[in-house]
Amino acid sequence: MHPALSIVFFTTASGAGFALLFLIGIGVPLGLLPDDPWFGLAALALAFALAAGGLVSSAFHLGHPERAWRAFSQWRSSWLSREGVMSVKTFVPAAIFAIGWVLFGATSGFIGLCGILAAALAAGTIYCTGMIYASLKPIHQWRNRWTVPNYLALGLMSGFLLLDLILRFWVSSPVGTTILTLMAIAAAWWLKEAYWRLIDTTSAPSTVASATALGSRGRVRLLEQPHTQDNYLLQEMGYRIARKHRARLRVIARIAGFALPALLTLVALVAAGKTAAIAAAIAVATAGLGLIIERWLFFAEAKHTVTLYYGADAA
Amino acid sequence: MTDLPRPHPGQKKLGLVIDLDLCVGCHACATACKEWNSGGHMAPLPDFNAYGDGAWGVWFNRIHSFEEEGSAGGSACTVHFPKSCLHCDEPACVTVCPTGASYKRAEDGIVLVNESLCIGCKLCSWACPYGAREFDADAGVMKKCTLCIDRIYNDNLIPEERQPACVMVCPTKARFFGDLGDPNSAVSEIVATHGGKDLMPELGYRPVNKYLPPRRAPTPSEPLQLAALGAPDSDSGGNALLRWVDRLLSR
Numbered sequence: 001m002h003p004a005l006s007i008v009f010f011t012t013a014s015g016a017g018f019a020l021l022f023l024i025g026i027g028v029p030l031g032l033l034p035d036d037p038w039f040g041l042a043a044l045a046l047a048f049a050l051a052a053g054g055l056v057s058s059a060f061h062l063g064h065p066e067r068a069w070r071a072f073s074q075w076r077s078s079w080l081s082r083e084g085v086m087s088v089k090t091f092v093p094a095a096i097f098a099i100g101w102v103l104f105g106a107t108s109g110f111i112g113l114c115g116i117l118a119a120a121l122a123a124g125t126i127y128c129t130g131m132i133y134a135s136l137k138p139i140h141q142w143r144n145r146w147t148v149p150n151y152l153a154l155g156l157m158s159g160f161l162l163l164d165l166i167l168r169f170w171v172s173s174p175v176g177t178t179i180l181t182l183m184a185i186a187a188a189w190w191l192k193e194a195y196w197r198l199i200d201t202t203s204a205p206s207t208v209a210s211a212t213a214l215g216s217r218g219r220v221r222l223l224e225q226p227h228t229q230d231n232y233l234l235q236e237m238g239y240r241i242a243r244k245h246r247a248r249l250r251v252i253a254r255i256a257g258f259a260l261p262a263l264l265t266l267v268a269l270v271a272a273g274k275t276a277a278i279a280a281a282i283a284v285a286t287a288g289l290g291l292i293i294e295r296w297l298f299f300a301e302a303k304h305t306v307t308l309y310y311g312a313d314a315a
Numbered sequence: 316m317t318d319l320p321r322p323h324p325g326q327k328k329l330g331l332v333i334d335l336d337l338c339v340g341c342h343a344c345a346t347a348c349k350e351w352n353s354g355g356h357m358a359p360l361p362d363f364n365a366y367g368d369g370a371w372g373v374w375f376n377r378i379h380s381f382e383e384e385g386s387a388g389g390s391a392c393t394v395h396f397p398k399s400c401l402h403c404d405e406p407a408c409v410t411v412c413p414t415g416a417s418y419k420r421a422e423d424g425i426v427l428v429n430e431s432l433c434i435g436c437k438l439c440s441w442a443c444p445y446g447a448r449e450f451d452a453d454a455g456v457m458k459k460c461t462l463c464i465d466r467i468y469n470d471n472l473i474p475e476e477r478q479p480a481c482v483m484v485c486p487t488k489a490r491f492f493g494d495l496g497d498p499n500s501a502v503s504e505i506v507a508t509h510g511g512k513d514l515m516p517e518l519g520y521r522p523v524n525k526y527l528p529p530r531r532a533p534t535p536s537e538p539l540q541l542a543a544l545g546a547p548d549s550d551s552g553g554n555a556l557l558r559w560v561d562r563l564l565s566r
Contacts, residue, residue, distance in 0.1 A: 001441070061436070061437075062434050062435050062436055062455075063433070063434065063435015063436075063437075063450070063451075063452075063454070063455025063456055063457075064433065064434045064435050064455050064456070065434075067414070067432070067433075067434045068434055070413070070414035070415070070416075070432055070434055071413035071414055071434060071436070072413075073413070073414060073415055074412060074413050074414060074415050076318055077318050077409075077410040077411075077412075078410060078411050078412055078413045078438075079411070080411065080413040080436065080438055081413035081414075084413060132438070135407075135411070136407075136411075136441055136442055137407060137442075137444065137518045137519070137520075138441070138442065138443065138444035138518065139441070205517045205518075206444065206515050206517060206518065208381075210514070210515050210516070210517060211444075211445075211514055211515055212381055212394070212396055212514065212526075213512035213513070213514055213526045213528055214335075214381060214383045214394055214528060214529075215383065216528065217383055217384065217385055217386040217389065218383055218384025218385055218386055218389075218391070219383075219384045220381050220382070220383050220384075221381065221382050222379065222380070222381055222382075223380040223381055223382045223393060224379070224380040225379065226342075226345070226377035226378050226379050226398075227371075227374075227377065229369055229370050229371050230369065230371045231371050231372075231374070231377075231449070232371075232373065232440075232449045232450045232452075233440075233446045233449065236437065236440060236441075236450070237440070237441070237446070304441070304444075304446075305444040305445075305515065305518070306443075306444065306445065306446035309379050309396075309398065309445075309446060310379075
């Protein structure tokens, strides 16, 4: 599948933003995080900017961005529509929570309830994002049991990394959050490896024989394409990545996305003050790079069954 | 709207039957489709860089050519394979649509796009395993085969011409149009007689269009007896004339 940069950025940024909102929405009303309104302003501004920025970025790949509001109508059948509805619904309690906390200093009662509601809806939004891909039967690399857990875990990991960084400006050594961040990185890494293992060892149930209803006598192979030039199907769904590049990019994603952030978070755990804050900041930056490469690969490695009509033996 | 219409007994399912045994791969169906639909319901079908290198554009019908190896000793055969929208009973392209632009008609099962609702998110084209939908980068909306809805119900055409353009034009009559929901229709009988098949049945889209596999009997082609012709003392087997030619040439 063609890795459109707008979607790569959208899923990584909004995943991190909604996950940060999830953590704050739960942590602050429960008293696990500081209730300083300035912390609220910084953390919520970052969460809103990432979540909303991602949503705006996703509109760039539309043929008619001005009609994007129509996408809220078909939530009964469409995961994309559900994601849209869920993301907008998240902003309603999140906005009440933000106003109540930042302007009036309230984090309990109704305001706290809005925070928890926003957290639940934010998690739901990330789940819907994963389901958009996991529901597509023609793409084996997406329609599997690891896609949704990957989206949730990678979101949670990036949310924790951001929280651990911001928190350092208010709490000198947020040990609990840092340990949870390490655990989130480990879980996300493990799930990503499980995902890669699955797509490396299995292939789609469809073959060129099932795609053509031929093959009862012998092997089927493409003899001639319908057209000598490019077309939309090949541009959008015929994207192929060289095995060599794939292996290299996976190594970069592993190092930048998981290994370095884990190492730097560990440094932040044992170090103190400025050193720890710098380590946490670099962890966020390198994880961002790693996750963008990971997300790019998620698209580039995905093979659509339409390629069976263009010379692929298996999808 | 992107919910699928509830099927009822005797549901009309308009679609095509494509006989792979008769198709000669002339691409007439593709060009007739392009011609009609350039002025039809989903018009225009844009072309980009049409007269230069790297020309590409929107087509609703494309003809792929495959080779099927023969069974033990049989020769391989070329199968020309026209592919257009299969107007599935379970069209995920419709249910994934976030805006309701994609829909399946309750009255005849035709899958269409309402261009004025389409936001051009392309998700429907990802959800279609068959590559039936193509994006119009000019208009910013998705386009697809309409089963020539503007021909089959067109009162201005004589009744014999109220068929999809691809069916009308086919010189070998390899394409049939009709109601596949009616077990007694001509198309359903053709499917039953010749063992019409679904494409990628394992994905569960339950396509309405059916494909009739090639019926050519496997012809075990014996390797040519060239060695025997050249061998001077091979007088066993073959007929008398060939043995005489063999002796003559071996002199």
